[in-house]
Amino acid sequence: MIPEQVLAALRQRFELLPAPVTIDYFHQGESGLIVPGAAPRTPCPACAPTKETLEDLVGVSPKLRLVTHEFHAETQLVETWNVERIPAVLLRRGGGAPPLRYYGLPQGHFFEVLVEVISAFPAPPPPPAALAEVLNRLTDTVSITVVGSLRQPAAAQAVASAYQLALFSDKVEATVIEIETFPDLLPQLGLAELPATLVEGEHGFSGVANTLSLAQFAVDAQGSDSPTPPQVAPGSASAIGGAPGAPPVSAPQPTPSEPPTVDPAEESVDVAVVGGGPAGLQAALVLARARKSVAVFDAPSPARNAASHGVHNFIGVEGMLPADLARTAWEQIDAVGGASHRRAEVTNIERAHDGDLVLTTAEGDRLGAHHVILAFGHRDAIPDIPGFAECWGDTVISCPFCDGYEHRDRVWGLVVPDAGSKATPPLFAFNWTEKVKIFLGSGVDLPDEIVSALEAQGLELHRGDITAINHEDGKIATVTLQGGETVPVETLLWSPESLPAPLVERLSRSLGLAVDEEGFVAISPMQQTNIEGVWAAGDAIASTMALDAARSGGAVAMLIVQGWFEEPGA
Numbered sequence: 001m002i003p004e005q006v007l008a009a010l011r012q013r014f015e016l017l018p019a020p021v022t023i024d025y026f027h028q029g030e031s032g033l034i035v036p037g038a039a040p041r042t043p044c045p046a047c048a049p050t051k052e053t054l055e056d057l058v059g060v061s062p063k064l065r066l067v068t069h070e071f072h073a074e075t076q077l078v079e080t081w082n083v084e085r086i087p088a089v090l091l092r093r094g095g096g097a098p099p100l101r102y103y104g105l106p107q108g109h110f111f112e113v114l115v116e117v118i119s120a121f122p123a124p125p126p127p128p129a130a131l132a133e134v135l136n137r138l139t140d141t142v143s144i145t146v147v148g149s150l151r152q153p154a155a156a157q158a159v160a161s162a163y164q165l166a167l168f169s170d171k172v173e174a175t176v177i178e179i180e181t182f183p184d185l186l187p188q189l190g191l192a193e194l195p196a197t198l199v200e201g202e203h204g205f206s207g208v209a210n211t212l213s214l215a216q217f218a219v220d221a222q223g224s225d226s227p228t229p230p231q232v233a234p235g236s237a238s239a240i241g242g243a244p245g246a247p248p249v250s251a252p253q254p255t256p257s258e259p260p261t262v263d264p265a266e267e268s269v270d271v272a273v274v275g276g277g278p279a280g281l282q283a284a285l286v287l288a289r290a291r292k293s294v295a296v297f298d299a300p301s302p303a304r305n306a307a308s309h310g311v312h313n314f315i316g317v318e319g320m321l322p323a324d325l326a327r328t329a330w331e332q333i334d335a336v337g338g339a340s341h342r343r344a345e346v347t348n349i350e351r352a353h354d355g356d357l358v359l360t361t362a363e364g365d366r367l368g369a370h371h372v373i374l375a376f377g378h379r380d381a382i383p384d385i386p387g388f389a390e391c392w393g394d395t396v397i398s399c400p401f402c403d404g405y406e407h408r409d410r411v412w413g414l415v416v417p418d419a420g421s422k423a424t425p426p427l428f429a430f431n432w433t434e435k436v437k438i439f440l441g442s443g444v445d446l447p448d449e450i451v452s453a454l455e456a457q458g459l460e461l462h463r464g465d466i467t468a469i470n471h472e473d474g475k476i477a478t479v480t481l482q483g484g485e486t487v488p489v490e491t492l493l494w495s496p497e498s499l500p501a502p503l504v505e506r507l508s509r510s511l512g513l514a515v516d517e518e519g520f521v522a523i524s525p526m527q528q529t530n531i532e533g534v535w536a537a538g539d540a541i542a543s544t545m546a547l548d549a550a551r552s553g554g555a556v557a558m559l560i561v562q563g564w565f566e567e568p569g570a
Contacts, residue, residue: 104178279538
């Protein structure tokens with residue numbers, strides 16, 4: 001059932017599982033025995049392919065285990081776990097009721113989300129602080145059910161939001177119903193639009209909400225008979241109500257409007273890459289060597305890494321200037337042929353009448369593409385502090401792995417501007433220097449025991465916002481704190497907030513591109529977006545270094561090539 005190239009990717013992914021995962025599968029046996037007096041069984045055409053898919057999946061790793069259950073034979077377990085229909089795929093912890101379940105045949109985007117959930121199931125990451133605060137307000141266990149179609153990529157985002165809440169909180173149970181297997185549920189649930197999310201089977205909405213909005217809706221549903229529906233992604237329909245057994249809504253709402261299509265472009269390529277950094281260039285090289293026509297759009301404005309003095313921790317190009325790396329990459333790509341370098345900013349991407357994608361530049365030029373890779377990186381929110389911009393990339397650095405060696409044995413200042421900002425663990429800096437000072441912004445309040453522990457390690461703590469960075473030609477001498485104190489320091493390790501590229505918000509409106517809680521491109525485990533034919537790589541999906549960005553660009557390119565002749569009409 002699962003193509004070999006996908007199985008190969010799954011083997012690599014599940015090598016990282018920190019603990020075994022058991023998948024419980026409820027199905028209908030294939031026995032033709034007819035029991036006198038018993039009601040005839042409803043056929044389950046999806047049971048056999050679901051079982052085959054799961055067997056292929058668990059076959060890639062010894063850490064995955066499949067336990068099959070005969071739905072009509074194990075009635076006590078069916079009742080205990082409240083298994084409502086088959087085929088049913090369940091993930092559970094211990095002997096309690098399974099917190100995550102999937103009804104139907106896992107395929108397409110739904111399968112990708114299921115893979116991501118299985119990967120995170122043994123050791124889920126901690127939720128973001130804002131999300132944790134909302135989930136802590138749940139007073140009791142809440143059930144969230146998502147009803148969606150395999151043919152609707154946006155449904156996978158609704159599924160991911162529900163599953164993530166179940167991973168983050170033991171008070172959330174998430175159920176997904178794949179409607180192709182259970183089409184009769186549409187009139188039963190009174191649904192006019194998909195995807196639809198139901199909380200406690202009573203309160204619902206259609207469209208895609210992010211995890212934070214969904215969590216807030218679940219909390220509100222526990223305390224109100226008519227909670228306010230959450231904000232949904234652009235292009236989603238307005239909220240609806242529905243409950244099991246309820247009649248269809250009396251006035252069906254209009255089908256969610258799809259983003260409008262446009263005329264195809266006169267010129268087209270196989271793949272367009274938006275972004276000319278390591279991710280985009282690696283993708284272009286792989287695609288060109290697979291004999292695909294490629295266009296790489298590289299905005300003429302200065303790149304995010306323009307201030308860098310060299311690319312580091314990238315074997316073969318250690319210390320090379322970013323501009324020299326790009327120049328070398330293009331020499332190698334041009335030697336293969338088939339790729340064009342276009343110094344233009346892409347301002348919009350739309351779906352054409354023929355199904356392809358159309359990219360429009362700031363100059364109004366249009367280009368068609370069968371696939372698009374978003375590799376435009378992200379932006380750094382440079383604080384408005386005198387001296388910061390002049391020292392950025394020189395003596396103000398954001399990544400110790402990237403630039404720590406060049407600043408070894410200097411006096412470092414680790415900056416924590418506010419309570420929610422990214423910060424390097426203080427002792428971690430000792431890998432590069434023993435002279436470390438910590439600057440805590442006015443909104444950062446550390447417990448006394450932590451302060452004592454840091455000072456016992458010889459760390460010098462300073463409190464108050466940095467109001468100025470005093471330097472000469474980008475070389476820091478001191479920083480001035482709120483209140484006037486001046487502190488000598490040579491290097492500042494300061495990670496400003498990351499912001500999504502402006503194109504992300506535009507594509508969210510024009511193309512219905514799904515984004516995560518922070519506004520960045522939301523992707524599947526295979527780096528696909530919710531838009532068919534649109535992929536993402538590199539810093540656009542939070543890569544940390546040039547080598548990692550290049551790896552993700554190459555991975556996307558290989559996935560596109562591997563699936564090229566499996567596409568209808570390709």
